[in-house]
Amino acid sequence: MEPCPVQTSFSIMIVMALLGFNLHAQTIHVPADHPTIQQGIDAAVAGDVIEVASGIYNETGLTTDDKQITLRGSVDSEGVPTTIIDGQHQAILMSFSLQNNNATRIENLIFTRGGADGNAAVLVFHARPIFTNCHFVENGTGTDSGLGGGVYNLNGAPQFHDCRFIDNRARWGGGYATWETGQPDHPVFTGCEFIGNMALLGGAMTNMRSQPIISECVFRNNLALQNGGALYNDGSDCCPHWNGNFTLRNCLIEDNVAGDSGGGIYNGFFGLPVIENCTIRGNLASISGSGIASEADMTPTLQANLICSNSGTQEQISGNWINGGDNSVVDTCLECPADLDGSGQVDVNDLLDMLAAYGTDDQGDCDGDADTDVNDLLLLIEAWGECS
Numbered sequence: 001m002e003p004c005p006v007q008t009s010f011s012i013m014i015v016m017a018l019l020g021f022n023l024h025a026q027t028i029h030v031p032a033d034h035p036t037i038q039q040g041i042d043a044a045v046a047g048d049v050i051e052v053a054s055g056i057y058n059e060t061g062l063t064t065d066d067k068q069i070t071l072r073g074s075v076d077s078e079g080v081p082t083t084i085i086d087g088q089h090q091a092i093l094m095s096f097s098l099q100n101n102n103a104t105r106i107e108n109l110i111f112t113r114g115g116a117d118g119n120a121a122v123l124v125f126h127a128r129p130i131f132t133n134c135h136f137v138e139n140g141t142g143t144d145s146g147l148g149g150g151v152y153n154l155n156g157a158p159q160f161h162d163c164r165f166i167d168n169r170a171r172w173g174g175g176y177a178t179w180e181t182g183q184p185d186h187p188v189f190t191g192c193e194f195i196g197n198m199a200l201l202g203g204a205m206t207n208m209r210s211q212p213i214i215s216e217c218v219f220r221n222n223l224a225l226q227n228g229g230a231l232y233n234d235g236s237d238c239c240p241h242w243n244g245n246f247t248l249r250n251c252l253i254e255d256n257v258a259g260d261s262g263g264g265i266y267n268g269f270f271g272l273p274v275i276e277n278c279t280i281r282g283n284l285a286s287i288s289g290s291g292i293a294s295e296a297d298m299t300p301t302l303q304a305n306l307i308c309s310n311s312g313t314q315e316q317i318s319g320n321w322i323n324g325g326d327n328s329v330v331d332t333c334l335e336c337p338a339d340l341d342g343s344g345q346v347d348v349n350d351l352l353d354m355l356a357a358y359g360t361d362d363q364g365d366c367d368g369d370a371d372t373d374v375n376d377l378l379l380l381i382e383a384w385g386e387c388s
Contacts, residue, residue, distance in 0.1 A: 025048055081110045098127065120149060150174075153177070157187055173207075174222065175194045176205045177205070202224055340353045
């Protein structure tokens with residue numbers, strides 16, 4: 001006897017309801033339906049989408065209460081977020097805690113001037129939210145205290161896609177800091193930018209007892225007063241998931257400064273990080289490892305990286321490291337203005353970057369005239385292939 005379609009559909013609905021799915025998900029508009037973001041969150045149930053109109057919202061202490069919802073801001077014609085959560089340096093802007101799923105999505109929001117008393121703008125505690133196209137700007141209270149000016153992650157596994165961390169401040173990890181992850185997952189960063197952040201340790205990011213996967217990200221013009229101009233990495237030998245085994249892949253790390261060691265990256269205690277297909281150039285340190293510095297208990301594996309024009313120390317790479325092959329470590333980077341992503345070659349990725357900037361800004365400028373036009377396109381085509 002074949003099952004009745006009506007009975008089957010009804011059974012599926014019952015199962016979905018028991019599992020907590022919202023069979024009638026709705027879109028809540030702020031401020032049209034509710035005047036504040038938190039009131040919109042309070043009114044939402046699992047599966048709902050909260051769409052927040054453009055504007056400045058002076059709200060602090062926001063929390064999703066472990067709801068499986070999407071909080072989505074607005075964007076302009078170029079996809080830049082126009083919904084701003086401004087804490088005026090008074091308090092934490094938003095927190096996530098005790099969340100075992102990654103069904104909470106945060107999209108198209110600018111978090112700015114958050115954090116007080118050494119706290120970050122956004123706190124993640126044993127939670128797994130996914131941030132997409134979010135900006136963390138001018139958060140934190142200085143380099144004297146605090147972990148993570150923009151985001152502090154404690155035992156969580158957040159994901160960040162196409163996010164920007166700009167001009168944030170903290171003692172550890174100006175843009176982002178984490179402490180102990182891997183229960184069971186680790187953080188993920190894809191297509192993010194860390195620019196102009198500052199800290200005592202880890203100008204852009206401090207990674208402690210965590211194994212994030214960081215891919216296609218840019219770390220530029222960050223400052224560590226001591227170690228790790230862009231990234232400070234530390235681990236523990238107590239258990240495998242707390243080793244400092246980050247993975248850095250297809251990233252650009254340039255023009256960062258460390259007051260002591262590791263102009264680009266500093267590896268401290270215990271770990272086997274992997275750095276693959278990255279460009280590490282133009283970074284500065286004064287004691288050791290202007291590009292990468294690793295202490296005795298850290299042994300990074302480097303493969304297919306371009307490391308050049310890092311200065312201030314005797315060696316661009318200091319400490320132990322495993323040569324995975326195809327690395328190029330040279331004193332001076334080749335001039336190759338059409339190599340927009342710093343990969344050492346002009347290819348389809350540079351073409352896509354130029355097309356995205358074409359006629360709008362100077363991010364694809366190859367001829368030095370402060371715009372992106374047909375002349376830049378012709379230069380890129382002419383330079384196609386390996387930089388030489």
